[in-house]
Amino acid sequence: MPKIKSKWIIIGIIALAVLWAWSGYNGLVSKDEAVVSQWANVESVYQRRLDLIPNIVNTVKGSAAQDEKIFTTLAEARSKYAGAGTTNEKAVAAGEIESALSRLLVIVENYPDLKSQESFQALIAELEGTENRISVERRRYNEEVKSYNTTIRKVPRNILANMFGFDRHDLFEAAEGAEDAPVVDFEE
Amino acid sequence: MKRLIAAILLFFPLIANAYVSPGNAQGFVNDFAGVLSDSSREELEALLVDYQKQTNNEISVVIINFLGDETIETFAVRLFEEWGIGQKGKDTGALFLISIADNKMRIETGYGLEGDLTDIESKRIVSDVVPPYFRSEDWDEGVRAGVVGMISAIGGDYSPSPEVARDPNARNQSEFHIQDYFWFLIFIFIWSGSIFARSRSWWAGGVVGLVAGVVVGLASGAWLWLPAFIIFGLVFDYFVSTKYRKTFMRGDHMSMAWPLLFLMGGRPGRRWDKPGGFGGFGGGLSGGGGASGKW
Incomplete structure (x- = not known):
């Protein structure tokens, strides 16, 4: 009689452990997926910025042809982003595009004619919106990563995370002032 | 006491870059700064309710006193997150945020409207249409101009219902809405039912129907409905005289109390x-x- 009883207790405990591991594992998977899909959102707004650059360059080039260096820098940064594979590489390349863009905008300050063009102002409105979208999606990405990283490090889920190889995701660090979008402000 | 509070506040850590919620949404128009006139606020609210009903897009106007340490961009997106403006999944919402002391405003567009209300x-x-009004502190017209601009930018086939149209003549021609009289009709219905049921006559309903039909005919010229009123009155009286009596009247005292149940609690809210x-x-x-934009 006692033997049978302890057997059932053991089976019960195992069943509970399996159930816990099951739901815990699934929870980790959804959190991991949330990070991945939020990174996809970040990439799509990066792409939006990339698509905008040729238009800006074409508009600016007409008036500011002598500042040729910035256009090559921008083009290089762009192709670097296109060639980037990992999340980290992409983040770095995006940072370079960002600083190149801010420099371009500083240069534009010297060309009042350009600034008053309607087509240029429309482009700037687009760029402003895009930069703001990037900072929003990036913040959300960081929030997802923080929540995921906390979960996989906390007892008892850290056991599961170790067992199934859930690794930390990298936060989007502010690289050379990349945290703040380039300030696009021509109204002052 | 005041000194104590001041002392406590002094030691409170200053939280930089923290979004502080302005509170819960009171409607589509939320004037936390209190700059809009009552009539203008109601007018805008009615317009946005009507707009939401027709298009399912939710446009919210929020006016605050100041942003604190937050940029208007972050404040707008956080408030949008908190309130969840627009349909879930479709994200067809937009926010028109105005901060009075900062002289700043922002239109924040939900994902689903980005294609229609472009940057x-x-x-x-925010930089051409509204600022002239705000510079002369004409908040009512400025906010309205902004909202109308948003609605027309989003486009689609929205046309304001007569109640919310700007033209005062159009607005005064209020139409007859059966739902406005719903409770009144229910009451009349039950009240007359209990009276007809107690009377032994079967024709009283027809007479009342005739009178009602004549009244309606005189008022609106809809004489065609006269026979319908009479027939309805007769059938109604017949029905309550035979059925209602058995069903609802267990004693005379109840027959009068029954309709009163519908009056208890007063007039139902506009919600209904x-x-x-x-x-x-x-x-x-x-x-x-x-x-x-800024002004």
């Missing part, structure tokens, strides 16, 4: 009368689209 259109509204007023936002999300 360029938003920029035009006019479905589709502000009932909270849908849970939409924005992703930083839109434009900011």
Whole structure:
């Protein structure tokens, strides 16, 4: 009689452990997926910025042809982003595009004619919106990563995370002032 | 006491870059700064309710006193997240945020409206259309101009219902809405039912129907309905005389009390009368689209 009883207790405990591991594992998977899909959102707004650059360059080039260096820098940064594979590489390349863009905008300050063009102002409105979208999606990405990283490090889920190889995701660090979008402000 | 509070506040850590919620949404129009006139606020609210009913897009106007340490871009997107403006999943919402002390405003567009209310259109509204009004502190007209600009930028086939149209003549021609008289009709119905049921006559209903039909005919010229009123009165009287009596009347004292049940609690709220007023936002999300401007 006692033997049978302890057997059932053991089976019960195992069943509970399996159930816990099951739901815990699934929870980790959804959190991991949330990070991945939020990174996809970040990439799509990066792409939006990339698509905008040729238009800006074409508009600016007409008036500011002598500042040729910035256009090559921008083009290089762009192709670097296109060639980037990992999340980290992409983040770095995006940072370079960002600083190149801010420099371009500083240069534009010297060309009042350009600034008053309607087509240029429309482009700037687009760029402003895009930069703001990037900072929003990036913040959300960081929030997802923080929540995921906390979960996989906390007892008892850290056991599961170790067992199934859930690794930390990298936060989007502010690289050379990349945290703040380039300030696009021509109204002052 | 005041000194104590001041001392406590002094030691409070200053939280930089923290978004502080302005509170819960009171409607589509939320004037936390109290700059809009009552009539203008109601007019805008009615317009936005009507707009939401027709298009399912939710446009919210929020006016605050100051932003604190937050940029208007972050404030707008956080508030959007908190309130969930727009339909869930479709994200068809937009926020028109105005901060009085900062002289700044922003249109924040939900994901689902980014294609219709583009950044360029938003920029035009916040930097060309609205600022002249705000510079002369004409908040009522400025906010209205902004909202109308947003609605027309989004486009679609929205046309304001007569009640919310700007033209005062159009607005005064209020139409007859059966739902406005719903409780009154129910009451009349039950009251007359209990009276007809107690009377032994079967024709009283027909007479009342005739009178009602004549009244309606005189008032609206709809004489065609006269026979319908009479027949309805007769059938109604017949029905209550035979059935109602058995069903509802267990004693005379109840027959009079029954209709009174419907009067208890007074007039029902507008919520019931006019479905589709502000009932909270849908849970939409924005992703930083839109434009900011200042005046």
